[in-house]
Amino acid sequence: MNEERFDTPVVAHPGTDEEMDALWADPPGFIGKLKAVQNDAIGRRLILTGFFFLLLGGSVDSLVMRLQLAVPENDLVNPQLYNELFTNHGSVTMFLVILPIFEGFAILMLPLILGSREMPFPRLGAFAYFTFLLGGLLYYSATLFSFVPDAGWFAYTPLSGPEFAPDLAIDFWVLGLGVAEVGAIAAGIEIIIGVLKTRAPGMTLSRMPLFAWALLVTAFMILFAFTPLIVGSALLELDRGFGTQFFNPDAGGSSLLWQHLFWIFGHPEVYIQFLPATGIVSMIIPTFLRKRMVGHTWIIGSMVAIGFLSFGLWAHHMFTVGLSPVVGSFFAGASMVIAIPAGVQIFAWLATIWAGRPVWKTPFLFVVGFLALFVLGGITGVMVASVPFDLQAHDSYFVVAHLHYVLIGGVGFPIFAGVYYWLPKVVGYTLNETLGKWNFWLLFIGVNVTFFPMHMVGLMGMPRRVYTYPEGLGWDTYNLISTFGVFIIIAGVGTFVANLIYSHVKKVPAGHNPWGGATLEWATPSPPLQHTWTVPPIVRSRYPLWDQDDLYSGGPRDEKLVRALGQWPLKWRAALVTGTADGRPEEIFRVANPSIWPFVAALGTVMIFAAELLKLRIGALAGMAVVIFGAVMWNWPEKAAITEEEEQEFEKAHGIPVRVGGSLAVARWGMGLIVLFVSVAFTSFLLAYFYLRLENPVWPPPGIPEPPVLATMSGVLLFTVAAGAFDRGLRSIRRGESGGLAKWTSVALLFGLGGVLAQVLYMVGLDFDSQTHAYGSIFHAIGWFSVAVGVGALIMGGLALYWTRRGEYTERRHVPIDNISLFWACAGIIWVIGFGVLTFAPYLT
């Protein structure tokens, strides 16, 4: 081990560098910016846009709220405006700030840290950014129309329902944030595949840096958490715009169903924010302590444990709704247990700090601040995990104190740490150290002055979300101190902005490795090349720059491969796919070029949501058409950059396949995750069905007959035959029989169309509607969702047939058929279970 040597291995090969940079650069001009897919561009945009929303909703709103609460019986703002302020503050920080910033960090830094050239689906990253931006703007446009949401960031029904919120404010909330949620899921899919499949040769899972681990767990959590929220939001919008009764107790619905769906997202959401922060902390500590992380492996285990446990905690936000004692104890128990893996992480970090030699630079200061603040917040978290205590503290300022300590301390401070740590790499110059220290101390003091008194005033009984309070309750001084603290925070944030401007003007060069870091990103130039790595590195250690004499020595095959990749290809964008666990090179694939279609698809997405806002159903259909068209064009096969013979020549020389038509491994993972997303959405619908069933002793309600088995299941039979036929088509092309593929795809489309038509006729002919009772609402919801999935399968099948007839597929090149077959299988299963539940559940339950 040689931790003192921070020489940067030479990575630049001048001639090839220039050609590759030109190849990988995004196009110039305004249209070029819309077509941009390069990870630097997308990552920066996500981070900057997140900060922009922070200044809007995280800062101005909170300042006004604190000014209002500075003295008792204040009238700076009225109650309605106060409701809008705390709704906006919570919604913006929780949806439009923290997660986009971390996803931006991920897309920007992961290729550098993992030793890859790009994220695996650059166009998906671009789509994620545009949906986030447009969704946020749609949400904020509410202000222009004076329809500002005011029901809290959690929008509980019935307050957010059609009866008590008849205007468009909540629709802006649901639909604007819904678009942003789609973007979050898209970025999550890209991060999963990037971390698992595009790493440097030799980077096994156990050598993978902890930041990558944190993002991997987080991205899976996004898929499992955001999807129920999208389903819940869809049900809320159906109640508001289409007259359904999911959340109306007077018609068989349940207000608590919304709370469950929301918090099944809402609690994992805070860990979705916390885990990337722990990843950043885990990267900074070894660098500034000059010490390998103590308990590196156990931190991985803690992250995974937190990922699972966080999905069993949600109802601790609902302890006061009347849960049964045993149900409350489930969530209390899980809420306490999660402190164990969190504690393991903290002790690992403390042990590393204890054993190392601290270098007290700004990134490390923020990490120390994080430790202090997060531990404090975590302790109060265990307190409120206890049901009896929470029954007193729920909805008091004690909880406000807790959440701000864990979110500002546990998430905000690591964000600042990450910016100070990695910004020199991204822009090529350092941030000023003196201003950085002022930034830290002002924030640290400000956060404590603002939020510590809230523990006391909360225990004294001050409730949350009140726009004022009477004199003489003993709350006055604490509130005044909290308000004073906000100005210290503002000074801290202002210092940060000043530092950015000052450093940008001064531009003190950072060099390759200003901190002496050990991980791969510090081996690249600052700022990095467009293609990140000319010659992919070979990794033989968790701390390659500390342990390895150079980055290109390894097994003879790997050495030969990476050197070859440094010279070829130079006419198309090539990246390496490696084994999920062992980091062994598996294939070379062609990375997607810049494209306008992700932007078009994002526009179509926001068109759907905006049209629904205006109740323009035809606009929603038009938006759907735009999305489908954009997605088809996005994935339209491009002319192969090389012939099959050239592919085979490379394969013979290096032993791994070249797939210019798309990576088999990456595409399979992508479709697998889309199938997972659809499955989680479907499961959310099923859970809503059974929850409503439990709330209604008579099911179906009087006057609605039990579903006829034959009519419901005949379409299902046709569709499952179709799925089987598509699978036969896949087997044909695997034998090289494109005629067989065409035949079986045609059969699949015929039976599939028959099945969809049969189910559509059945659903349209139902003698009960979706608006009278929750039974009808959920029946129609599940039925039409299943039909939509079936239509999606038909569209993919139709495209497959079209490309088959054009001769696109061969025995060697048929990746899309593999993927479409997987989707068909998923659709078939959804049809069987979905229509099966609708048909048989009334009889069986």
Add this chain to the structure above:
Amino acid sequence: MSEDRTPLYTRWPVVFLAGPVVWYLFFWIAYLIAEAGCAPGVEPFEIFGWSGVSFLTVALTAAAVGLIAWFFVVAYRQTKSTSLMDVSEDPDDFRSTFLALGTGLAVLFIAASLFVGLPALVLAPC
């Protein structure tokens, strides 16, 4: 690769995630039983003189603990060293790393199962 011939339940990805996955399945089943058992219009039922919901919760807890403990043994027998710290810190052998993690996660999720399930012994179910 020798790993391909080993039974599925002994492979490191399964062993690594067994604890959390079994716990999560147990959590959901127990929760759904408790919700269903306490739903309006559902008659309380008893099993061996206990409240049905409490009995089933405790039984599921025992089953979850037992299953996770079994995976712990499967993982532990495959770790190459008696010192989990040595094994876990060897990044060149990722299989042993994740087997060792599997033992740790199994212990944690046994505790999590007990935290979640044992209160049913003393609390009123509905």
